[in-house]
Amino acid sequence: MEKEFTQVKSLEHLKQLIDENDGGTLECFIELNGGGRSWKTITFADKNDKNGNAKFEILNEIDESRQVLTEKNLFNTKHTNIGDAINKGAFYFAWC
Numbered sequence: 863m864e865k866e867f868t869q870v871k872s873l874e875h876l877k878q879l880i881d882e883n884d885g886g887t888l889e890c891f892i893e894l895n896g897g898g899r900s901w902k903t904i905t906f907a908d909k910n911d912k913n914g915n916a917k918f919e920i921l922n923e924i925d926e927s928r929q930v931l932t933e934k935n936l937f938n939t940k941h942t943n944i945g946d947a948i949n950k951g952a953f954y955f956a957w958c
Contacts, residue, residue: 867954892947
């Protein structure tokens with residue numbers, strides 16, 4: 863099965879892709895220097911928390927660790943490199 867990739871351009875674009883997938887799970891990856899990929903599975907943990915922000919559940923495929931991150935933490939490199947990868951144009955959704 864051939865996969866197609868869509869570059870995730872922003873947080874809003876990521877939310878839109880999840881919504882278009884019926885709020886389901888997205889298989890995504892960070893394109894690493896040297897051509898490697900860091901695969902992530904992303905779902906909404908809470909689409910609208912008490913402050914109106916989304917929370918995301920992240921499964922890091924490399925070590926099967928799980929995180930629940932707020933929108934703000936998604937862009938904090940202390941928690942994940944996803945936001946940094948989005949800003950650098952290195953985060954992709956894989957259409958299967």
